[in-house]
Amino acid sequence: MPLLTPEHLHHLRNLSLAARQAAEGFLNGAHASRRHGAGMEFSQYRPYQPGDDLRRLDWRLAARSDRYYLRESEIDTSLTVHLLLDASASMNHRDDNGLTKLDYARLLLGALAYLATQQGDAVGLSILSPGGLRHLAPRADARQLPRIYHALETAEATGHFPAPETLAPLTARRQRALTVCVSDLYEEGTEINSLLTRLRATSGDVLLLHLMAHNELAFSYQGAVTFRDLETGQTLQIDAGPQRAAYQQQLQEWLRITAQQARRQGFDYHLLDTAQPLDAAMREFLRRRRLS
Secondary structure, eight states: OOOOOHHHHHHTTOOHHHHHHHHHHHHHHHTTTOOOOOGGGGGEEEEEOTTTTTTGOHHHHHHSSOOOOOEEEOOOOOOOEEEEESGGGGGGOOOSSOOOOHHHHHHHHHHHHHHHHTTTOEEEEEEEEEEEEEEEEEOOOTTHHHHHHHHHHHHOOOSSOOOHHHHHHSSOOOOOEEEEEEEEOOOSSSSHHHHHHHHHHHHHEEEEEEEOHHHHHHHHOOOOOEEOOTTTTOEEEEHHHHHHHHHHHHHHHHHHHHHHHHHTTTOOOEEEETTSOTHHHHHHHHHHHHOO
């Protein structure tokens, strides 16, 4: 079964349906790509099928081997998952496939919320924007998933990343959780890194999913181009061809340093291309969940 593209999921115009299709398509597709294992390891399992209760999925086995099987008996231990969405204006950057970073982030966080909720985890969402902190406290009840979908669907990307005082409630008390942050890491100073450092200290594990549009990574622009900073309004005119090599060299250096610094501070960092399916992020979420 081919993995669903971000374009297909976005064109559904229904986040609840898109999240479910992305999550179940990923699990089913990963199983179909591998033969059934041999030996006692699989004697108490059966293959995952769309519609199965994800609370019976063996997440540890999935993260270790990419094989998706349901346990016939025991229920896995649930945990608290805190989803963070960077809703600053730079997330309005649009890729060649027509999706903005915010569009991709909605799909991704919706799919992760679906996976976690079906597993029985308490899931919360915080949308970080300069207009204020929109926060849904982690809950495991049946109405939480529609709340999360609605918050994501109505989120708008505006202004700069919020000030520390706006975000203070997120770190006001200690609560063990797996924090999943989706951001393009566009910041004036170190405000995003500082928030995640505080969350690492108060909540524990941090999975940082760094979104980059494919046209940013490949610098697919041609001829004379005017770039506008979506957060400051500043513009820059260039001839794309002569600048391509220097841009890509500087970008790779920045990505190397960004990943190195994030991992040094204890974050589980992963770069995501918004032209690619959501499977890489879901796989990392399962792996991180197993370790939490």
